Amino acid sequence: MGGVHLNAYANIPEVEVVGVADANWESAVAGAGMAGARPYASYDELVAAEEVEVVDVCLPTALHKDLALKAAGEGRHVILEKPIARTIDDAREILDAFSGGGPRLFVGHVVRFFPEYVGIKDKIEAGELGTIGVVRTSRRSPFLTGWNDWYADWRVSGGVLVDLLIHDFDFLRWTLGNIERVYARGVQGHEYNRLDYALVTLRFEGGAIAHVEGHWGYPGPFNYSIEVAGSRAILSADSTEPATMNLISSRAEAPDLVSGKSPYERELAHFVRCIATEEEPVVKPDDAYEALRISLAATESIVKGEPVTLGGQR
């Protein structure tokens, strides 16, 4: 994810990447090379040597808290990759550290910056679909390989519910409001290696029902889909449909076919503008906290075999 963010920053003129720190020196050097910045073996060395206003944290999830708290204590703004933290207590400590009106926190719930998802939210809010009844989503990804294989360590990543489906949970809560009740089934607890799968049912306070599928270790390319059925209209979007460009050629490599700005670039540019202007971000820290609560409630539901009542926002 660090590389994705560095690519995005390269297109945001307001940002100067001054240093890249990674416990793996080769990664630090590679990242610094991408950004035209200096590599550091640790965060402490980086901030000791450079003047840093904003820290972009792409650490394994369970390590978010320590660095976020340190940066907040030093008065630096933090852009934190989602999920906000691995546990609700960690998330609460992070929120508290940024609640004093000083440094600010921005959590990277990037789905809020995908034009098609923004379009869905706009249509729902404009009433074009009528009363929302049943929403179906699916998000499937090959298994990711991170530092020390941390995605495969459930205690660090939280599995498909905390790392992948939190995207859909956040989008659905953003669009349809708070969630009353969660019921989930998944393979968590089975001894699968580098594989996770879950089906989640959400019941919203406003009444709607959502069915969320997540597959980590999917044996095909990453994909997502969503269908929203309302009393007046039904809409769907599916990433497996042909995109704006499809190149079939034996002679050329497929170029980056994403037209315009990537969602990551939109997201990071928005956060940077919020820092510069004191504008409220599209993703507030509380939103990231609530999204994690949904992921953890789904996890709890799988463990208990019962629905878990969230009962609105905390």
Place this chain on the structure above:
Amino acid sequence: MSVRVGMASFAHVHAPAYAAVLGNLDEADFVGLTDADANRGREEAERFGVRCFEDADSLYGTVEAVVVCSENKNHARDVIPALHGGVHVLCEKPISTTVDDARAIIDASEASGSQFRVAFPLRYLPSIVRAKEILRERSLGRILAVNGTNHGQIPGGWFLDPELAGGGAVMDHTVHLADLLRWMLDVEIRSVYAEIDSFFGTADTEDAAILTLELEGGPFADGTFASIDPSWSRGEGYPTWGDVTLRISGTTGVLDVDPFARPLRTFDHETRAPSWSYTGEDMNELMLADFLRGVAEDDPTGASGLDGLRALEIVLAAYASGEDHEPKKVKRTV
């Protein structure tokens, strides 16, 4: 060799399609029909060029087999006398609205020796048959879960009367996928959790639900889970009647089954409406031919009364879960 076959009631929307098949099938000698609604009976008999019998008894005295398409609640009323009269029965799903009725039907079949089959035509679709083979071949590794849908439009008439239909979308659609899960994966359903509501325009019954089922037994999927979305979430102007989809995810492969996929897509410039039409195999024809072969050869195939009862028990567990938001163990009657 063809079987003398009749139809009892045209209350169900599938009845005309079955009648059209029976009129053309080599295996069938479509003799006539009866209907408690005498006007409807006369009209349908005229339309299909068959005799209209005044009552069920006179029809059952003439035919070897009957297809029952009455309202869900009236299945037992129409099926049991046929079985006792020595007439083999194919009954529209669900088998009944209560466990007692289903039990009485199964008992009547056993006592009389007459065959009783439930209309689960999805079992005959080539993609479903092939999917079952793919599971047998273990091509997906270990099964993780099944994500299924059977969407539709809101029907009319008695389908919206909970007394006659036994419920709404959950009763109407769940049984199809519940039967496919049991049949394809060789499992029973241990428990069901359901969120049930009405959003799309029904007044007295539900039109939306998400069911989560825990699977039990068999060689592939013991202890795994499945979801069923039986919602009537396709509106009146939707380009097609709905869908049946199954996504079977395994450790090494994922199989998406969409038997009605790749329709002809038409756009009508005058009505400004799109419509999608299916051009594949006629599942009703495959099912009816199989039923009549089973009658002719005294070798029943297809879904049994017990299969129908098991599907009904899953629906009843879903309704119970929808009431208090607790997962319900499926009560399997012996």
